[in-house]
Amino acid sequence: MNSAVQETLTSNLYDQQVKKLYHVGGILGLTEDVLQVLSTPERVIQVKIEIKGADGKVKTFVGWRSQHNSALGPYKGGVRYHPDVTQDEVIALSMMMTWKNSLLQLPYGGGKGGIRVDPSKLTKEELEALSRRYVDALYKYIGSDIDIPAPDVNTNPQIMAWYLDEYIKITGKADFAVFTGKPIELGGLPARIYSTGLGVATIAKASAKKFLGGIEGATVIIQGFGNVGTYTAKFLQEMGAKIIGVSDSKGGVIDPNGIDVQKIIEIKESTGSVINYPSGKKVTNDELLISECDILIPAALENVINKFNAPKVKAKLIVEGANGPLTADADAIMKERGIPVVPDILANAGGVVGSYVEWANNKMGEIMSEEEARKLIIQRMENAFEGVYQKYNKLGDQDLRTAAMAISIERVVNAMKARGML
Template sequence: MEEVLSSSLYTQQVKKLYKVGEILGLDSETLEVLSQPERVIQVKVQIRGSNGKIKTFMGWRSQHNSALGPYKGGVRFHPNVTQDEVVALSMIMTWKNSLLQLPYGGGKGGVRVDPRSLTREEVEQLSRKYVQALYKYLGSDLDIPAPDVNTDSQVMAWFLDEYIKITGRVDFAVFTGKPVELGGIGVRLYSTGLGVATVAREAAGKYIGGVEGARVIVQGFGNVGYYAAKFLSDMGAKIVGVSDSKGGVISESGLDVEKVKEVKDRTGSVVNYPEGKKVSNDELLISNCDILIPAALENVINKFNAPKVKAKLIVEGANGPLTADADEILWGRGVIVIPDILANAGGVVGSYVEWANNKMGEIINDDEARKLIIDRMSNAFRSLYEYHEKKMGDKDLRTAAMALAVDRVVSAMKARGLI
């Protein structure tokens, strides 16, 4: 575990855990148990390249905690993947699944590879070899991987096919985020954006008088940003600003979300939208609005621009869009921040619905799946709101969310006699 203990992402997560542990009154022995994964599997993945030469890659699967159920979390293919990152992300998945009251623990996987440097055939080999190395530790009641960075439904299809070939078990629930033909669900495409919009609506009702007519800015117009904007527009909000990596556009009279999407698809950027004022991403973040949804990169709101943010409510569509400094500044200014651990959890809720549907024999249709995601996200927000109001009113919602999640895991571990 030396690699894990020396690294920054893991260290950050442990610091957060110990901070919350102090608030909850947890002893050092319990915190030590929670800070360490139950199992980390390191594998060597070898493939034969199109030139006939062997290519070797390192991969990992971290199974952090199973007190609440089987491990659940994505698998990423990225050149910067480390054991540290995978362990830290598996810990985050434990808290996210707990907060959403899903019957899962936390898991995460990755292979240190740049998939863009491989042919499609080589990516398929890599996917199958990863499962060959790990299949003993996977299963629909043991560990359920899903797509993550640079992996998609096709990779999950290869994972599933290889798992069935090796084990002889035709169990489609072992992986989620699969193609619809293999037990995937259509709503998985937009489940994260739907979750962001649902939580934004719930939070707007509690903190700013409702979502109808609320002015919304969405920073980042990829899958999550587009669907968040689309669903919020359907709910009666006014989308007044959007951006992508090339810049943004603002219109006080409101933007036509579908027209913005068409312009982006056709020209490559939302900046070519014919109406409104063109702005940079930096300007967009501090423009007038009621709800701000950062749905692109991490650390875009920091100690320099947090004092200038005009939104009353921030809903984190991206992972880690606010720095710790920004959190303190905004909380001090009375700006409510709905943390990523809740706000962008629609994806894992979509995975849960897919897994449950596979286990039950494909009995849920898309309308029912969508309703299940909305209900689960709404209920998770309400639970957090009540917990915050009753027990942690002097702390920000991010701290309250992690405290609630950790508290549930600890309670489950105590009930099982694990601590």
């Protein structure tokens, strides 16, 4: 997306999510006061993090944790490290986690965290100090029955290990369930590393069966080739789909004859980018999004499909691997064009299902194997999709996002009423 287009997209992610909430709220007949409650987080914590850099100078960063809604259980959601993180973005993502956890019938509310930092510019020692100071600032507000953080953009199992160690040092509680996405040696789940990609692939397969006649031979383009995009590509190829395009932050490649997924993964690992794949045509991310395919999976950042490029999208089906890749305007355009969009709160929920299994294992003593966890993730995703598809048909002239959010919001509202919160 060029800078001129980006500047024209004045609505941030929070505005987009509130717009979607009010749309669904109108269909459900929710009053303005209820919508105000649902669009406002229960708590937002801003923290200042100071660390001593490798050069001896003090570096200062700002971070947040948004705890959106706890009607269904403790807050749950990842922490991202990114130079463009804002408070509004973190609040919006925490709201999306509320809907996601509700939709998958997980015993959680929604939370999200972020630090405004470019981690690539920190040494390992600085990154560890930053991570530990974040926990120092937040430990009173997190816990396995309060708020359970996990990895997100630019965070990983090692960072969760630092979080856990710092939390135990400060509180004296050996509560390994307070963070998920941890290394296996610290109670992490082997399936967690690929659970989001497995979930996206499972939903792509289920939706392809409903809208395209099946996943076998379907051509797929994936924008974003980090953890989610990589595993999505691997699982979809195993399911019989044909991956014809992928991209990362440096650009992309399209090969109508099909891309060797394992080969391009190895090339990205060795050279730093998929653009060094020897076959096919080199394209920009903007070009990739509007290239011809059966299934388009935006698996990078938010707002990449908007009112400017949505009319040019040639995919027959869109599956949201990232959070908020389509703006509200793009949703409306896709609906008008008859292109189904499987929403993020359904499509990429495999990660939080994996986190749920890890959390439950830590709570109860490692009772589930990797194979059992994998089957549970697939089953939860398939069941959720079927529920959304039935709601979609029942609502009539509405899209899949509206159907998914209607189910989620109804559950949250009913729980709040039962508890006397509304």
